[in-house]
Amino acid sequence: MNIFKLSIKNIFNKPLSSSISLALLVLGVGIISLLLQLNTLIKDQMDNNLRGIDMVVGAKGSPLQLILSSVYHIDSPTGNISLAEAETISNNRMVGSSIKILYGDNYKGFRIVGAEKKFIELYKGVIKEGKDWDNPYEVLVGSKVYEKLKINLGDELISSHGLRETGQSHDEGTFKVVGLLKPSNSVIDQLIITSPQSVWDIHETHDHDEHENENEHEHEHEHEHEHDNREITAMLIKFKSPMNIIQFPRQINENTNLQAAVPSYEISRLFKLFGFGIETLSYLAYLIIIVSGFSLFINLFNSMRERKYEMALIRTLGASRFQLSTMIIFESLVLTISGFILGLLFSRFGVMFVSSLMEESINYNLNSLKILNEEYWLLGLSVLIGVVSSLIPAIQVYKMNISKILADA
Amino acid sequence: MLKTKEVEFNYDNQMFFKFQNIDLNSNENLLIIGESGVGKTTLMHLLAGLLKSNSGSIKLFDKELNQMSSYQLDSFRKNNIGIVFQRPHFVNSLTVKENLQLAQYIANKNDNTRIESILKNLNIFEKSNKKTNQLSQGEKQRVSIALAIVNSPKLILADEPTSSLDDNNCSKVIKLLKKQATDFGAQLIVITHDSRLKKHFKKSIEL
Numbered sequence: 058m059n060i061f062k063l064s065i066k067n068i069f070n071k072p073l074s075s076s077i078s079l080a081l082l083v084l085g086v087g088i089i090s091l092l093l094q095l096n097t098l099i100k101d102q103m104d105n106n107l108r109g110i111d112m113v114v115g116a117k118g119s120p121l122q123l124i125l126s127s128v129y130h131i132d133s134p135t136g137n138i139s140l141a142e143a144e145t146i147s148n149n150r151m152v153g154s155s156i157k158i159l160y161g162d163n164y165k166g167f168r169i170v171g172a173e174k175k176f177i178e179l180y181k182g183v184i185k186e187g188k189d190w191d192n193p194y195e196v197l198v199g200s201k202v203y204e205k206l207k208i209n210l211g212d213e214l215i216s217s218h219g220l221r222e223t224g225q226s227h228d229e230g231t232f233k234v235v236g237l238l239k240p241s242n243s244v245i246d247q248l249i250i251t252s253p254q255s256v257w258d259i260h261e262t263h264d265h266d267e268h269e270n271e272n273e274h275e276h277e278h279e280h281e282h283e284h285d286n287r288e289i290t291a292m293l294i295k296f297k298s299p300m301n302i303i304q305f306p307r308q309i310n311e312n313t314n315l316q317a318a319v320p321s322y323e324i325s326r327l328f329k330l331f332g333f334g335i336e337t338l339s340y341l342a343y344l345i346i347i348v349s350g351f352s353l354f355i356n357l358f359n360s361m362r363e364r365k366y367e368m369a370l371i372r373t374l375g376a377s378r379f380q381l382s383t384m385i386i387f388e389s390l391v392l393t394i395s396g397f398i399l400g401l402l403f404s405r406f407g408v409m410f411v412s413s414l415m416e417e418s419i420n421y422n423l424n425s426l427k428i429l430n431e432e433y434w435l436l437g438l439s440v441l442i443g444v445v446s447s448l449i450p451a452i453q454v455y456k457m458n459i460s461k462i463l464a465d466a
Numbered sequence: 467m468l469k470t471k472e473v474e475f476n477y478d479n480q481m482f483f484k485f486q487n488i489d490l491n492s493n494e495n496l497l498i499i500g501e502s503g504v505g506k507t508t509l510m511h512l513l514a515g516l517l518k519s520n521s522g523s524i525k526l527f528d529k530e531l532n533q534m535s536s537y538q539l540d541s542f543r544k545n546n547i548g549i550v551f552q553r554p555h556f557v558n559s560l561t562v563k564e565n566l567q568l569a570q571y572i573a574n575k576n577d578n579t580r581i582e583s584i585l586k587n588l589n590i591f592e593k594s595n596k597k598t599n600q601l602s603q604g605e606k607q608r609v610s611i612a613l614a615i616v617n618s619p620k621l622i623l624a625d626e627p628t629s630s631l632d633d634n635n636c637s638k639v640i641k642l643l644k645k646q647a648t649d650f651g652a653q654l655i656v657i658t659h660d661s662r663l664k665k666h667f668k669k670s671i672e673l
Contacts, residue, residue: 373549374572375544375573375617376572459516464507
């Protein structure tokens with residue numbers, strides 16, 4: 058038996074009032090920690106997928122949409138741009154490197170991206186099984202795609218038009234799986250990647266089908282201009298010098314009918330937008346923590362009154378004032394620290410839940426259970442709440458007049 | 467062993483007590499008897515070091531209580547004095563055994579065999595693992611005696627141990643207290659208004 062054990066016994070002796078304070082604290086700490094975790098995980102995931110892309114060029118529209126679609130592959134593209142125009146930009150002396158990407162089809166909800174091979178290098182994709190594509194209609198499959206859809210090497214995938222599962226399916230759009238990629242913890246995990254030529258070809262046949270009943274001459278004509286009409290969805294660009302990021306996007310936006318968007322800028326804008334919501338919610342959570350402190354204080358204060366004879370007894374047994382006050386503070390700290398620990402557990406389950414939701418809807422996966430620096434601050438806050446709420450009861454016990462209490466008995 | 471001289475005490479200048487001198491030798495028990503309001507409880511608290519007198523001297527085991535700090539008094543109490551209260555008090559979240567372990571912990575002791583032998587001696591060993599609020603009145607009184615003697619005090623102070631008991635139980639309890647004191651080598655001072663106890667003590671003073 059010691060003071061610490063006694064504190065724990067006292068807590069369990071009043072399970073109801075102890076658990077109310079505990080529940081409030083778990084809720085407060087849990088919400089804040091969940092927000093911190095999600096914020097950090099999403100930010101990490103976003104930064105991780107940025108891979109030094111300085112600028113994205115695509116069709117006019119919302120710059121955020123352009124970034125979300127062509128860097129994060131979670132929104133619809135703004136439209137297509139002509140290959141010729143894109144080439145002009147990629148030949149500009151300010152451009153260090155550029156990667157053209159094309160959309161068009163999906164396979165069971167996973168996007169099929171036509172891209173230059175540099176695209177896979179950008180995300181450090183490594184082939185686990187099979188080989189790179191050599192011919193049109195050959196694809197590399199990202200790890201989450203083959204894990205979820207149980208795709209094996211050599212399988213044939215019949216794609217659907219558009220980026221959603223419900224699109225019209227091409228009979229001719231049959232892709233052959235020639236390679237599986239290792240998990241890279243980046244966007245390519247959830248993509249099916251092929252050569253740009255495949256995407257151009259498939260949509261050409263597609264156009265071909267639609268025009269089948271029209272006259273031969275027009276058809277011939279279309280073929281002649283085939284080269285000029287080729288389009289891409291977006292182009293990812295790295296600059297030679299970081300200085301160009303200020304001038305070049307503006308030039309494109311003002312002088313061409315293309316749109317240039319800077320990912321780092323758009324993403325910080327996005328975080329500012331939903332940062333407001335996060336801030337409001339965390340104020341609420343801090344309020345809950347403060348209320349839990351009050352509830353703790355009231356509990357301790359009441360239990361001091363109920364237990365005054367008990368306290369007097371412990372003093373007459375020879376315990377010092379200091380030991381008794383320590384016991385009260387211990388009781389409070391045991392509750393707040395276990396509240397903190399349960400709160401962290403709560404937030405981890407929350408992260409797992411949100412992560413599974415996100416994986417269902419946008420194929421994003423958040424996985425990291427490390428303790429953040431801000432969570433150490435939360436621990437500090439919990440300890441502070443524990444000490445502050447027990448301070449007045451502890452001082453009361455310290456100043457208690459045992460003789461008077463015993464004489465009144 | 468106990469020597470008091472001209473001890474005076476007043477509560478907030480309202481109630482004033484002046485106590486007669488006490489001189490008790492080692493191996494003697496003492497009965498202090500007095501009507502309500504003569505300051506019996508006050509005297510007991512003074513002897514236990516729970517209160518400090520305004521003037522006079524209380525010498526217990528050759529130590530002058532009035533010269534000790536509050537911390538020294540706590541320490542003196544846990545090493546030398548066991549107290550039996552009129553109404554038994556316990557730590558309610560603990561079992562009988564744990565209450566005794568707590569008392570030992572406070573006095574920096576840890577001796578489960580002693581706890582067992584005390585509980586057996588008082589005939590409440592089978593209640594060891596019961597919470598104190600599950601005990602009957604008689605059992606509670608015996609546990610409070612156990613709490614008073616668990617740290618082998620040299621002096622047991624008992625405040626009105628028999629006031630609410632009938633004759634039969636009164637005589638049982640006082641015999642039990644005396645027996646425990648003798649068994650564990652302690653002296654006993656009983657403070658009461660209960661004149662039935664006179665016949666059990668050779669030495670008594672009246673306040």
